[in-house]
Amino acid sequence: MRARGLGAVAAGAAVLLLLALAGAVAPLLVPDPYATDLAARLAAPHAGHALGQDSLGRDVLARVLHGARISLAVGTAVVALSLLVGVTLGAAAGYLGGWFDEAVARVIDVLLAFPGLLLAIALAAVLGPSLGNVVLALSLLGWTGYARLARAEVAALRQREFVQAAQALGAGPGRIVARHLLPLAAPILLVQATFGMAGAIVAESSLSFLGLGAPPPLASWGAMIDEGRPFLLVAPHVVVWPGIALAATVLALQLVGDGLRDLLDVRSPRQRVVTN
């Protein structure tokens, strides 16, 4: 089990690293992703444009690589914000109990009473299309999963002897939670964060596909797939490549998450599937 976990993490991490690296050095490798060339609209892959050109003659490879920057940045930002808010609220609820715990639990219940994507769509619709709003909308929904995990772990560990020992030594609640309890919850949160990043990346693409995420001309994979749809028959490459990049990213994150779960030996509730 452990050996398989290690292999999966290594394979997934390698793909993600490659993607991040390609995204980082994209400006040096490929043409300007926004440079249009109307004479070469929908050109099939050829020398100079390895993955072909889109409906405005923009280089598909350049746009796919810039899409990696958007996907990874949005995914990282959403996970970081959700973790910060979710762990803080969840740990406080689990440690303090009482009305605060009850209030946090009710808010989570209501947010989970909607399908995640529906709320993200509604929020993005009222906030307006921008990447910042996508991060905001997805984080407003994404924190609940981490909060539930942090709350459960902290509540379960709160009565243990080492906590009482720390209290007897004069440690305050903040220090006990941060130094003694949260490190024990870290493995399960890490696994959840990996699946959460996959979910956030798919959600960003879904919103951009619907025109509610990255505004044009940004090269979000979801937006590229949407823009290429009318030309599916004559220029399938415009739709195919961003989809392959997206599927590879999600697969890599799944592999890392599954592998980490085996390695760290945690039982994690899977992140709700946001799309399909």
Place this chain on the structure above:
Amino acid sequence: MTGSLGARRLVLLVPTLLGVVTLVFAFLHLVPGDPVEIMLGESAAPADVAALRRDLGLDRPLPAQYARFLLRAARGDLGQSIAFRTSVARAVAGRYPATLELAGAAFVLALGLALPLGVAAALRPGSAVDRIARLASLAGACLPGFWLGPLLILLFSLRLGWLPVSGRGGLAHLVLPATTLGLGMLAVLVRLVRASMIGALGEDYVRSARAKGAPERRVIAVHALRNALLPVTTVAGLQAGALLAGAIITETIFAWPGLGRLLVQAIDARDYPLVQGCVLAIGLTYVGVNTATDLLHRAIDPRLRDAR
């Protein structure tokens, strides 16, 4: 039936429903700027702006707006759709059956494939069937509907000409949208049925049944499968709710005249009352499906049924 626990579950529904309605109410107030001006455009006549503001109740204090929204929502009155020039309730009701049809077809397809595939994979781990099952669950987890859908259209509609590109009609119109929508659920269920079945086959009661000389078919179908299906029921219910959200994208791809497409149209038209109506309808259905799943789980699991 499920006694006091079931009743308690229904009581807990009240704050959830109230929260859902409150959140939908809040949407209009999350709009940056004046929602009325955004809906009508900057060139609208002041009289029209004032009329719509009165119609939406935005001229009253916030608590009064909230009370009005709750009372009207309880009666199924969600105001007027600006873009469709009809009541929101009527617009939503008109599209509801199409979404149910699509989600229902996707559900049947996913469950109908996941059960035999998952069981067969569990009976022979490592076999060809097992590998197919694992591939299916991997594909479903990684291929987003908004990519799979267009590719299916390209292959089966545009290239092969076997199935219609879009729209709602007979069974042929359902195949591609239901496949696109159901694949994600299929992925989750295949994985779960397989794992749950492998777990059940290793239980003592299965060994006892075999020791007593029960035929293998009966051991699999009655002793193992029935127990393995308990977690599957819960997850299938949760996934059925998630299909409603996935339908928003699937309906957009296939021009399927359901709630999801209506929601996207309402967003494009900045028809906020209609957006609220669609979100509320999908949200309430989701809550209903999840509650029904929970009650069903309690009803079929003797350990929960007889608890307390």
